[in-house]
Amino acid sequence: MSQIELRHVDKSFGAVGVCHDINLTVEEGEFVTLLGSSGCGKTTTLNMVAGLEDPSKGDILIGGRRVNDLSPVQRDVAMVFQNYALYPHMTVAENLGFTLKMRKMAKPQIAERVAAVAASLELTPLLERLPSALSGGQQQRVAIGRALVREPRVFLFDEPFSNLDASLRVKMRAEVKQLHQQLGVTTLFVTHDQEEAMSISDRIAVLNRGKVEQFGTPEEIYSRPATRYVARFIGNPQIDLVPGELEPGADGAVLRLAGVALTLPDFVPPPGAGPAVEVGVRPEHVRLTEAGIPAKVQLVQPVGAATHVVLGWEGGDLIASVPGFVHLSVGAAIHFEIDPRHVLVFDAQSGDRLM
């Protein structure tokens, strides 16, 4: 039993509130990511689960048991720290084995476990080195190894890949995900990289200024973002957002965007919503067409699998993501269409999604 649960957790440092009413459940064996921009309280939340910080309010449960008053050891978590936090005076082998030594394991068994973990992380040739003689990527693998060397109830990862180069990062991502599939240990992972979160998680909790903005699967977060903030935070290139007005129509509603009227069938806006709204469209749902809404090509950015075309339109600038390469000259007149089925409508005031 190793489900993690946060119930109404608040955290403040002095007068500064950092976490506000966080509610989160990581099911047994699940891989959940806390995603948010720098300073939104990810590390603080993780520290509270680990027992390194006390919540100001609320309860933390591991395996159904309230652990607020338990020490990190008693909680039996393993953690990879954002800045690695390797012991500078110990060799790689001693760093890996320290936790086993503290748990009074016999020396031969420690050596065995350390060797196994080192082999799986390709650290074997480095075992006798001090951390100061390792590259950033190697240090990071030692930090991960230090967590993997025992079998904890819960894994906590705090931006473990943030200092790696792009290709190593992608490789480590795959390795950690695979490892999770093999071991099935309940995992809470922290990152500010939305792509990383999407690719690695069962579910994602998007944090914004210490509040959980949305908690759902990567697909839910991407396709049905709960708020404008989430919509903006997820997706690369960023979602297109343009101001518009919502009017009740014959059946459903009509969306007016800079002279364009989109009919949204079967959509009844909640009372009090609009008329001012913000309309979000993912760039892959902006289609370039022969006839449609007129615009001008402003910028063409091929990225390989797709080309991002920035369109100048009277309603605002839009990015269209087109598969493959397209040949367009800057300044050319062009037309586009928006598929009403993929339109997201946010309340201009609250930012909550209406549709």
Add this chain to the structure above:
Amino acid sequence: MSFASARSRDRGFRVLVVVGLILFVVWSAAPILWLIVSSLMQQQALIVQPPDFSLGNFTLENFTEVIVSAAALGRGILNSFIVALFSTAVALVIGAPAAYALARLAVPRANALAFLVLATQMLPGIAIAIPLFLVISRLGLIDNVLALGLVYLSFNLPIVIWILRGFFLAIPEGIEKAAAVDGAGVVGTFLHIVLPISIPPLGAAAVFAFVEAWNEFFFALILTRQDAQTVPLVIAQFAGQYQTLFGQMMAAAAISIAPVIALAIIFRNQIVRGFADGMMKG
């Protein structure tokens, strides 16, 4: 700015640093050099104005005199060693955990407490001399080496606590958090993590405390008579009522600073190694 001018400015700065260092070395080494020179000269050549530095006036006589005639010097050195070692070692053993507690544990009003510890050092020595003398003499511990060691311990402890607390505060907390998750309690973290990475400041604090105790004159003067006299007192005795034996005094002083210098060199190596072990990276 071109690279060339940047480089020449760089060189100008280097020259400045080197000149500064030379001045500093002369400033601190000149008295020691003078001490050694005068310890090697005959009294007559030394006290004429100006001193007569001709080669014939150099001699080892002062050293042989001091060593042969003054058994007091040997005893003084031994006493100094005992009080300095005792007051340094015990100050480290008590001071390091105290400093760690003040730096990291949930000690109420830790800052105020730490300041109070330092504040004890701000009293002028003369203010506590008489009470201290009364206490020690009522206990019948005047001229007792260990009593002097205890007094020095009370001077060294606050300094050691203050130096080490500053260092402990600067240790990145992540390392100790990692140790907590790895299963080390407060004591385990202190012994396995904090102390080993604190060898440089421990060495610095030790040297500082040792030298303080080794050189102390005033309290040694009022708390000892003969058996417990330390080196500075023995040296002072070469200044007699009618005549000061400068050469012998300097020879005794030269002998007395030798252990301190040796100690500083030994610890310097250790401190440098401590830093090279990668305190900063990692």
